[in-house]
Amino acid sequence: MLTVLFSIFLFTSSAETEVFQVEDDQKIVLDQVEIDQYYLSYFDRVFIDEKKLNVLMDNLEKTLYKAPVNAKLADDNQVISEKPGITLDRSKFEILFREYFYQNKNQKLQVPIVKVHPKVDSGLIREISSRQLGSYATFFKTSNKERSHNINLAAEAINNTVLFPGETFSFNEVVGERTKEKGYKRAPVIVKGELSEDIGGGICQVSSTLFNAVDLSGIQVIERYAHSKRVPYVPDGRDATVSWWGPDFVFKNLYNEPILIRAKANQGKMIVSVYSSESAEHFTGND
Structure with a gap:
């Protein structure tokens, strides 16, 4: 032994x-x-x-x-x-x-x-993957390998997240700090309205795609910030900028059932889908 x-x-x-x-x-x-x-x-x-x-x-x-x-x-x-x-x-x-x-x-x-x-x-994962509540897709250039790599990492981090009724999702908490040690690379970002480069550039496309996917009656958006400059991957006013030391994207599950978040970036397409059980409905607190 x-x-x-x-x-x-x-x-x-x-x-x-x-x-x-x-x-x-x-x-x-x-x-x-x-x-x-x-x-x-x-x-x-x-x-x-x-x-x-x-x-x-x-x-x-x-x-x-x-x-x-x-x-x-x-x-x-x-x-x-x-x-x-x-x-x-x-x-x-x-x-x-x-x-x-x-x-x-x-x-x-x-x-x-x-x-x-x-x-x-x-058993739970089977149950809450049976009904799609919402989905949203955005697109990116795969030729920018650093940015594509960062999008893939962030998508993997939020994929298969299960949020129970009343629980809150924080993008920064789930994805964690974007560092070289975690594999993130320098890529274009918008800082104070100017295009620059920083570690983790590209993940705002993931948070923005997620925002549009969870924009549902049973989801309460608690914290969301727009970029200081329009971004090309979502319509005007439909973005959600995030930064480890700054803005976060936070929402709460108001459904009566857990929700499942599926996220995937592949061949220039970033897609987020939200699932739950067949009995999921927006909980209002009223009988």
């Missing part, structure tokens, strides 16, 4: 680093001698130092946590199944830890884990 060592910083008076033995990618074991060190100082090792124990559990969570993966649709509309994640079973661990500490079992404590279920499973 492969043994891996994880270093976890613990809150101790000497600010030492504790090393836990991990028997595989999901198992951490604590020896009795490790458990015994969590005593409260000045009380002859009779009581647990609760502050140290909480720090231990926080760091075990960070070490063990594996995020769940939502179900999604592939390019050919086949469902890619979800994958559960894992995390520390905090309540069970605390019970076991106290039992081992006070009863001095002199045995190894295997740290308990619990599954983290994904928010979107295969």
